[in-house]
Amino acid sequence: MKNKLLIIILLALFSNLLYAKEEAALYTVKTLSLKLASKAVWEAIKDCRAKGYSVAVAVVDRGGNLQAYLRDRFAGPHTTETAIRKAWTANSFRQSTADLAALLKDGSIPNQVQHNPGALLVGGGVLIRHQGSIIGGIGVSGAPPGKSEKDSIDGACAQAGINAIQDEIEFAE
Numbered sequence: 001m002k003n004k005l006l007i008i009i010l011l012a013l014f015s016n017l018l019y020a021k022e023e024a025a026l027y028t029v030k031t032l033s034l035k036l037a038s039k040a041v042w043e044a045i046k047d048c049r050a051k052g053y054s055v056a057v058a059v060v061d062r063g064g065n066l067q068a069y070l071r072d073r074f075a076g077p078h079t080t081e082t083a084i085r086k087a088w089t090a091n092s093f094r095q096s097t098a099d100l101a102a103l104l105k106d107g108s109i110p111n112q113v114q115h116n117p118g119a120l121l122v123g124g125g126v127l128i129r130h131q132g133s134i135i136g137g138i139g140v141s142g143a144p145p146g147k148s149e150k151d152s153i154d155g156a157c158a159q160a161g162i163n164a165i166q167d168e169i170e171f172a173e
Helices: 002-020 034-050 079-093 097-105 111-115 153-170
Strands: 056-061 066-071 125-130 133-141
Touching: 034 056, 034 066, 034 133, 034 153, 056 079, 056 153, 066 079, 079 097, 079 125, 079 133, 097 111, 097 125, 125 153, 133 153
Parallel strands: none
Antiparallel strands: 056 066, 056 133, 125 133
């Protein structure tokens, strides 16, 4: 009888430990403020302007929702949707669109990936991170392609937008 009681007590204690390690019902996520998202968009446009290109730039939050967007006055009509899709694709697939394009080209990912609704696997979409976590993506469209996807002018302008807010992101709480 004592052994049974001891086993029951041990099982009860053990089950409490299992529940104690269970995931919390709610959790907190970080997202860019509208001010920082807008600043990233504007700085990317300014970087492309300095290089002689008129572009559209979009920032999406970690859920893929459009957070900030600007189109320079001479950017083509296709650049609106393209910038949004590049930002969404980088965020959704958790890597830059230039990397995705290279993986597609060398056959490391299936050809069907490029047909995912909304996906656009060309350079110009870059992840925005905070302390290693993805908090969104930025997409730029309108500059001509570089020598390779890795040399994308759109991607360089997107990175300039991120660089302009990186210090504010890193020191944010």
